[in-house]
């Protein structure tokens with residue numbers, strides 16, 4: 001029989017009696033800096049048992065061997081308003097149908113066509129730095145802001161292609177809304193907060209209306225022109241085009257004949273891609289720059305051999321994974337590695353903690369050592385499931401190729417022209433607010449080579 005709440009707590013709360021701080025996600029930290037917790041234990045949020053799983057063998061069961069027994073949990077309503085009701089939160093047939101439609105945008109062949117555009121975007125920004133540093137020979141840049149703009153530009157092109165200008169205006173509104181929502185997110189557990197007509201909520205509601213209206217207008221225009229409009233050369237399979245084509249031919253795909261993708265679905269998917277892609281990729285670039293600034297010998301190594309960039313990015317994603325955890329809910333009672341899991345239990349997979357578990361990595365687990373990835377991702381740790389910055393299984397990140405390609409191009413371009421070090425006011429303070437980010441920003445000083 002399912003264990004009772006009291007028995008669950010007895011079994012899985014670590015017997016050490018250590019004080020564990022739980023933030024609103026349920027991610028457990030001993031303190032801001034101690035990243036590796038490693039143990040399996042239960043935290044209760046009201047009536048929902050939440051079990052933290054950090055054993056890679058059990059993680060494999062959840063994402064690969066028994067994935068059909070689990071589903072994603074729902075984000076709070078306030079968050080869904082911003083993240084969109086798209087791929088991130090959809091389930092079942094509707095999720096599978098949308099994933100099939102959207103996937104080709106992120107295929108390597110399609111992304112390759114975007115390389116000249118990405119390079120141009122970066123080149124323009126880097127030239128600006130060069131102008132700024134002409135007298136002093138160096139310039140200090142707050143890289144988190146800079147990378148956010150860069151990433152925003154690329155995601156806008158991948159999403160909207162030939163409608164880039166309109167798309168840019170829409171995503172600017174969404175960026176503003178994300179700022180308000182991130183502040184409101186901290187109050188997500190105040191019952192009914194999202195209905196209160198506070199100043200921030202009112203701004204957020206207005207922005208949401210505007211985003212929806214502009215997107216629907218754009219979709220309507222593209223639907224009318226679909227087939228005769230010359231799509232962008234740099235991104236012929238832009239996301240909007242693929243979704244619009246699918247919306248005009250419901251039932252073309254046999255397995256989805258009862259599932260049309262509606263203009264409203266398209267709005268939600270555009271919001272989701274922007275939400276899921278922007279801060280994650282810019283965080284990866286920010287942390288990589290910080291780590292390279294701390295370890296200048298790796299700047300030289302990457303300049304000598306560009307292949308090392310992949311190792312550097314992986315090590316950055318290991319130490320500072322932008323998404324710190326994933327959550328799944330048990331759809332039925334089940335056995336998991338000898339544990340009885342009652343239906344409805346939420347399983348939290350602490351990516352951050354697993355990436356810092358000394359039992360899975362070597363004694364230098366907290367050090368920056370890209371060489372551990374020299375033989376590929378599967379051989380970097382003692383278990384192939386110990387590295388999962390982009391998630392695992394069928395629901396792994398759809399934008400992984402885009403994120404990695406963009407990061408490689410940006411870092412390579414910067415390394416070709418500059419050497420860099422941390423700004424004098426840099427404070428190392430990784431903190432989690434939705435994503436893992438440097439709480440006090442990342443000022444970096446660049447010098448021309």
Ligand code: HEM
Pocket residue numbers: 072087088089099155272273274276277278280281284321322323326327388389390391392394395396397398399400402403
């Ligand atoms: C899913 C991380 C970039 C779009 C995920 C998941 C993770 C992740 C961990 C799985 C979540 C789960 O299973 O609960 C990252 C990181 C990125 C990144 C670390 C950059 C360094 C992007 C980009 C896009 C994107 C650039 C789009 C342009 C998505 C979407 C999903 C997802 C739509 C949901 C996929 C599904 O459930 O079918 N991402 N992501 N991500 N990501 Fe990313």
